[in-house]
Amino acid sequence: MEILRGNAVVGQSGGPTAAINATLAGVIRGALQAKGEGFINTLYGMRNGVEGFLREDLIDLTEIFSDAGKLKTLTTTPAAALGSCRRKLKDYETDAETYARLLEIFKKYDIRYFFYIGGNDSMDTVMKLSKYAANHDYEMRVVGVPKTIDNDLVATDHTPGFGSAAKFVATTMKEVLRDVSVYKMKAVTIVEIMGRDAGWLTASAGLVKLSGGIAPDLVYLPEVAFDPEEFLASVNKTFEDHPAVLVAVSEGIRLADGKYIGEGKGATDAFGHKSLSGAAKVLEELVKERIGCKVRSMELSLTQRCAGHILSKTDIDESLAVGAGAVSAATSGRTGVMMTIDRVPGESYSSTVGCADISTIANEVRGVPREYINAEGNGITEAGLAYLAPLVMGEVDVEYENGLPKHIVL
């Protein structure tokens, strides 16, 4: 195989996760190795994704991270250190100008490797750019590296960033269970967890049951239509067992007619996604009116996607591995692909890094399969917990400075 020599660029896009910088650290590690092998000279970081790239807002990561200590700190710094953007490239046919500008910058900086770390919308960018480069006779390898706390990308067993978010969510549910269990009084606590279309993160709340916790008593995901009467009946039934009822709900739960429970508060983001809030609040009001007991709702909000102080070692190891793997895949000639984590079948958990054609991935959403949700639609099955459990395993030593986790700011 012919060696493609030149420079590389990496960007981050979409919402933050606690592991997206571990993946960046993996790409940097891979690029430093590829430099030694003669493939990549400089690895640039684009600030704020393609938006910054179009402004030529680039920093030299090869230089900054010649210090291994910094790379370690980057690995456990939450949220996109390069900054992010929500810009989705339009189709070439409708915005040729932007593509021409991109090509101009590629040529100016001799960019031959393009790595983009992000979720579904970022994979769409990878698909468009790889097609564009191929159709315009510019040799460049474009590789997507997944990240999303939503775990909703197809073709990969799970996504980097999900395991750490799941560990934070399950840990918090376990701690909230301790908290709400101190009183003897009947009380319902409803915890709202991120997940617009896919309930993976909410499902991870169910992991508390694996370590002796009785809760959460009820778990509701967007994959199953939400029935308010079933919910009220299930709360009342749980009161027969114990006074503190703990409920986990996805922000995106919907009624049978498809209407979001929290719809009233929605606004629309740049991708046409509804910004949801308030599903738990709506259920709080429902319990207040119909059951009349003490009830509290809470949203885990931003903390669940940026809690870098509690990381899953499995997730961070895999996030590093897919980052480094992206560079190997590109230098081996792959383009228009997304890196994947492939679960190795067997008794104990292990995984390998793979890659899949991007056109099969972009804009597809993978929900929680029905067999991971119980028949009643209000809990997670053993099969679901067996899938989730390995992903939160292991702890990462985080560096502290003045009593707080140490972060790197680029």
Add this chain to the structure above:
Amino acid sequence: MEILRGNAVVGQSGGPTAAINATLAGVIRGALQAKGEGFINTLYGMRNGVEGFLREDLIDLTEIFSDAGKLKTLTTTPAAALGSCRRKLKDYETDAETYARLLEIFKKYDIRYFFYIGGNDSMDTVMKLSKYAANHDYEMRVVGVPKTIDNDLVATDHTPGFGSAAKFVATTMKEVLRDVSVYKMKAVTIVEIMGRDAGWLTASAGLVKLSGGIAPDLVYLPEVAFDPEEFLASVNKTFEDHPAVLVAVSEGIRLADGKYIGEGKGATDAFGHKSLSGAAKVLEELVKERIGCKVRSMELSLTQRCAGHILSKTDIDESLAVGAGAVSAATSGRTGVMMTIDRVPGESYSSTVGCADISTIANEVRGVPREYINAEGNGITEAGLAYLAPLVMGEVDVEYENGLPKHIVL
């Protein structure tokens, strides 16, 4: 000094903290030592505070915790392992019957040492019980052990449980700062932190500045009247520096006329405290209307008082020490006292355990002194940060089981 021999009982009361079980572990450790010294035979735990004691709902802690491993797990289990209650003893004059019943149980179980771990309302119980015992010729030593994330008890430099909550709050603020800084777009994020009358926990958000963080940009405490116009002007002024503005507010911030910002949502608890929520939400609406930029509010809610997975070593060490110290104080003849943490003056931080007459403590609230708050009333001074910084120092190794923190359930 004459040795008072008999049994002991310990209870927990008030809202949970992440360190209240470390204090319980300290009392157990102290009781096991006092057993060897001939003072205490059995240490009972009362379930759900005095409420459970009145039902004789007691467990033998001396027996359960003969296993040192269990004591270690208890130390890092959040929220009251014995359960809690919100019952405040009435005055003897108005409820002699309850006191007679208490005395009957004291005699039945030969209770000579009574330890009560809690906040302000619990210290009121300690005061009443110690007076009652003294006035009714029943020799019993009654010692209060403070705990509250609010840090609002007088006579002690700070309260057990505060340091760990402060570490969680400051860590979360630092992580949220990373999260909100990834976009270039103007946006305001308002984080609501617990604190009805005292802003200590919200002030701890300011610690992010000590480790290189630019935020929080604005910090509002209940100790200073909140001025909406100053707030809007300060947000606009901060936009001149950077696009992501991060604001920390206490749930209890009030207007100059004393009206709570979040008053509309208040309900009253058993002590006549208003259960507040919504200060951040109200400010979110204000920013939306008057500035019109992207704005988000979030409440740290229960997580800030039960996040046992991130503990301040200073806090946990001191929580254990005041627990053990309570037993020594009682066996040395002290009664009607609350244990205190006394800061030793000097360059580097150290503390000793002391005790103070309960009548000077109960029902007093210690707010953040004005010199810890800047002149504008929207930030924490260097003196304030110097007071707070040592309290979040050090990390505690927490045991994990199936990827989640291990807890003990009694």
